[in-house]
Amino acid sequence: MAGADNRCRLVLVIPDIAEPSIALKAVEDALRGGDVASVIVPQYGMSDRDFQDYAEKLVPVIQDAGVAALIAGDSRVAGRARADGLHIEADAEALADAIEKHAPKMIVGSGNMPDRHHALEIGECNPDYAFFGKLDGDIRPEAHPKNVALGEWWASMVEIPCIVMGGTSIDSVVTVAETGAEFVALRTAIFGDLAAAARAVAEANALLDEKAPRFDD
Structure with missing residues (x-):
């Protein structure tokens, strides 16, 4: 999708x-809708x-x-x-171990950052991305304000890309994009129906094309 590489x-x-x-x-249907950077399983x-059987069926569909x-x-x-890649919800020690074992062959990203202190500990491990929010944390139409604030703080001072969990409404992508976060995660907003x-997916990308700030080259 044109322009997707320089915005959320x-x-x-x-x-x-x-x-x-x-x-x-x-x-498979969702990925036909437009630009998607990654899918977390x-x-x-x-x-x-x-889970092994499930992943072995899903991964090729995503990669194709x-x-x-x-x-x-x-x-x-x-x-x-x-x-x-591998999405880790663990402490800094476990994340560092996973990075040592699996990077750079695999992408290794981290969640489990409920506050700035934990985020900075995780950041010292240099994961490929930081995830603010819970994978099943989209319980309201809007993105959780705490995650939005953490994403904005992180994006303003840390070079490691971040993902902020959006809400159950597709419109929540705009609020996340305005933080400067590189990625917005959606679950129910995409798969609720x-x-x-x-x-x-097409609607989310259209909103991001129209309203997301562009990153500096």
């Missing part, structure tokens, strides 16, 4: 969909074996669309599924 881009978080075939179709309540597939939590699953996932 979308990261999709797959919701808790019990039936893998339904999840596959929803993701959480485990939710799946067993390790089911030219999008990075990030597995949340389990490095073994990420490796076996040949994912592009599975049949409309492609249209939701």
